[in-house]
Amino acid sequence: MADLERKMKVLVAKPGLDGHDRGARVIARAFRDAGFEVVYTGLHQTPEQIVAAALQEDVDLVGLSCLSGAHMYLFGRVIELLKENKLEDVQVIGGGIIPEEDIPKLKELGIKEVFLPGASLHDITTWVRDNVKPCS
Secondary structure, eight states, X not given: OOOOOOOOEEEEEOBSSOOOOHHHHHHHHHHHHTTOEEEEOOSSBOHHHHHHHHHHHTOSEEEEEEOSSOHHHHHXXXXXXXXXXXXXXXXXXXXXXXXXGGHHHHXXXXXXXXXXXXXXXXXXXXXXXXXXXXXX
């Protein structure tokens, strides 16, 4: 019998008070259509809630979306909490309204890739498929 590979499991989350989630829902659907298992946390999630969901759902990747300008704090806090919970193998990507000059800083914090408005769904799902492997 052939080895069955586990599906990639992705958590899509909207940290903070940002009330717009259309993009996050579009990305979640693109991940689903690409064959990934997807968990969407909904709006107004704290970094603590996001990490608790990542732990509970045993995800391989967390995709964060932020349009409010609080991405440096919120994304950084998620990375910090993942480390505290020994989830260093869970990769994190980000997207939203993020100034170009913040991208290198986010990557220094541990964000693996940042996708800005206009990034194609194909490019995003291809990047994930090429760069993220199931943790277990």
